[in-house]
Amino acid sequence: MTEAQWGKSMNDHMSDHLLVATRKGLFALERERSGWASNLIGFPGIPVTNVLRTDGILYAAIRYGHFGPKLHRSDDDGRTWKEIAVPAFPPDAADAPSLFQIWTLEAGGRKFPDRLWIGAIPAGLFRSDDRGETWQLVSSLWNVPERARWFGGGYDAAGIHSILPDPRDEDRVLVAISSGGVWETRDSGASWSVLGKGLVAPYVPPEQAEDSAVQDPHRVFRCARAPDVMWMQHHAGIYRSTDAGGEWKRLALPCDDFGFAVTAHPHSAETAWFVPAMKDEVRMPRDGALCVTRTSDGGETWEIMRQGLPQRDAYDLIYRHGLDVDESGERLAMGSTTGALWTSDDSGESWDLVSGHLPPIYAVRFV
Amino acid sequence: MAEIHFTSHLRNIVPDGPLAAAGTTVGEALANLLAVQPQVRGYVLDDRGALRKHVCIFADGERLHRDSALARRIGPDTKLYVMQALSGG
Numbered sequence: 182m183t184e185a186q187w188g189k190s191m192n193d194h195m196s197d198h199l200l201v202a203t204r205k206g207l208f209a210l211e212r213e214r215s216g217w218a219s220n221l222i223g224f225p226g227i228p229v230t231n232v233l234r235t236d237g238i239l240y241a242a243i244r245y246g247h248f249g250p251k252l253h254r255s256d257d258d259g260r261t262w263k264e265i266a267v268p269a270f271p272p273d274a275a276d277a278p279s280l281f282q283i284w285t286l287e288a289g290g291r292k293f294p295d296r297l298w299i300g301a302i303p304a305g306l307f308r309s310d311d312r313g314e315t316w317q318l319v320s321s322l323w324n325v326p327e328r329a330r331w332f333g334g335g336y337d338a339a340g341i342h343s344i345l346p347d348p349r350d351e352d353r354v355l356v357a358i359s360s361g362g363v364w365e366t367r368d369s370g371a372s373w374s375v376l377g378k379g380l381v382a383p384y385v386p387p388e389q390a391e392d393s394a395v396q397d398p399h400r401v402f403r404c405a406r407a408p409d410v411m412w413m414q415h416h417a418g419i420y421r422s423t424d425a426g427g428e429w430k431r432l433a434l435p436c437d438d439f440g441f442a443v444t445a446h447p448h449s450a451e452t453a454w455f456v457p458a459m460k461d462e463v464r465m466p467r468d469g470a471l472c473v474t475r476t477s478d479g480g481e482t483w484e485i486m487r488q489g490l491p492q493r494d495a496y497d498l499i500y501r502h503g504l505d506v507d508e509s510g511e512r513l514a515m516g517s518t519t520g521a522l523w524t525s526d527d528s529g530e531s532w533d534l535v536s537g538h539l540p541p542i543y544a545v546r547f548v
Numbered sequence: 549m550a551e552i553h554f555t556s557h558l559r560n561i562v563p564d565g566p567l568a569a570a571g572t573t574v575g576e577a578l579a580n581l582l583a584v585q586p587q588v589r590g591y592v593l594d595d596r597g598a599l600r601k602h603v604c605i606f607a608d609g610e611r612l613h614r615d616s617a618l619a620r621r622i623g624p625d626t627k628l629y630v631m632q633a634l635s636g637g
Binding site: 245246247248249251264267269270272277279280 | 557558587590591592594595596598600602603632633
């Protein structure tokens, strides 16, 4: 496939290419006239914890059950793969952790075309300025004193799942940690501030509930065109910020406001999608009926969309990176823990099942 | 020289074996082997240099405890098997 075919279009055309990272390999899907065609393009049988395509290069984070996390790149869209350096905590890093998993990979942005970021479990942030040939732990974040209050959310150790460079100034990056709050650097990682005024954690003693460093953002997403607007699925509720993460307002939903995934409309600062699930001791759709909820007015009102989604006996959970919207804002993809993959071509109002038999899905990404 | 066999799960990483390495302990023999096969390191040892949690080593048929495996003394004819544990898959 050529770069022009694969690349996200900068206009309003819907993306016809989707990457799906699963418990048993990496899949590439291409939209054809008759529907989506799926190909296993790498790592059969091996967990692929996330995937990134930037500047024509594919990066796949894998985690062998026995042999640890690894990182591979492909310059030919998955026909061939090369193992590259995997981030490691340096020997003198405080508390001497071992890398468990690469949780997220992001590109540095236009200002830093050779830069990649990795968020890991334990919650190390790693930066590469040579397209993944070498990696450095961002020790300034690892060494913040507040790290003593971070703790695991979903996994045993705290982890970084959201890395959001500001497209207006890519030295400025917001990072979200389960469970360690949201952090911002304005100098490419040299120094950090904890943000998150307004977030409330009901899972700690009441006097600590507003401690920014114990918040559990499950996922944070920012509007590409209005980057000050951010949406958060928190462990306890759904929040929106209009000042790039400084202050957050909890939004009232007419449905469950627990879940993991969120994605934001690339153009409209008022529009975002979430996937409700019963809260934390259950973690599955209410009454076995899967839905997606969308706001188009900044969180004032919400639509609950079920068309095409299973409405009985569904136990699908959508993980943090399991929901994506393309650059048109019209086409969405959603992959579940039970291996179901859906797409929508009408902004989430109706969904088509692409496959009900994939391995458990960790991440979906339009490219 | 110890004779080192690797699980077939690592056939894409480790050259066809068995391989030979000198050393008076499992850790020494492994270190000598990894010096010439550095691509194997991250698959057997974690980034702290410890044996990976889900990798197990047998020395002359005896399964070694993970915490003490690398310190285990070996003889010149020891056969080592580096296997995946049944946990972790």
